[in-house]
Amino acid sequence: MARSPHITREGFEALKAEQRALWDKRRKVVKHLAAAAAEGDRSENAEYIYRKKQLRDLDRRIRYLQKRIPELKVVERAPDDPERVYFGAWVELADRQGETHAYRIVGADEFDPKRRWISIDSPMARALLGRALDEPVRVRLPDGEAEFEIIDIRYDNPA
Template identity: 55%
Template sequence: MSSTYITQQGMFLLNQELSERWLRRREVVKALAAAAAEGDRSENAEYIYRKKELRELDRRIRYLQKRLPDLQVVDRKPDDANRIFFAARVTLELQDGSQVSYRIVGPDEIDHAKGNISVDSPLARGLLGKQVDDEVRVKVPEGMCVYYIAKVSYEE
């Protein structure tokens, strides 16, 4: 079971996605009706494609409609901004001296390109509650990985 926490920005993006999916669904239904009117549906590629697209849209809409009411928006900074909590941007130093930066977000906001990792991930669980200069050991498939916390911030 994934956690129900989400940032304010993440909630906005999910609501926006739901609205866009509903608009796209209207277009797909119109295109599906037009394709169905062309006759034999068994060999109508447009009809088959639109049916599949409609199923995928409906699946995502149902998921979002069920998930959004359960989400809890975390929209304030913690009292101790030096410790790592939800929504923190954390800069870690690896053993070789290189640095990586991650932001701890809800499972609905994961985006590795932006450095967003889930609060449910092993790395995030290992970081929670820690502060700058702490050493964090995280078990990964290759063995144990050691990180040093270089910076903690709560700016987006």
């Protein structure tokens, strides 16, 4: 499945900062790799083998970011209808047991479970998109189908 190109401004800036940091780290790894290579037999040189692997991992992530960043579309404005759930919304849900859950819908490259940010491509976000306050929402979760009710929609951080 294709990833959504949408991203928040802060997510976009974080990816660009990560890319710059990776280039800086890559330069250091290349220096260490050259020093390890100068030590002689590379086949038994643990430092050389480790640095080659580290360089491959860095290059893989740098290549991904070089391809992904130009594809991204920064969403900076609130939707025309703030009473419905769209990209960037903080959504508070109540489940059948009365427990509340709050999520922010963000781009696929910036989801963060610790911050309660879910990807716009996730089943939960797809079920919420376009819904209004007090609407019931059915979501297929890994442990079965669940039903929620939207109790709050905001486009600023509720902290």
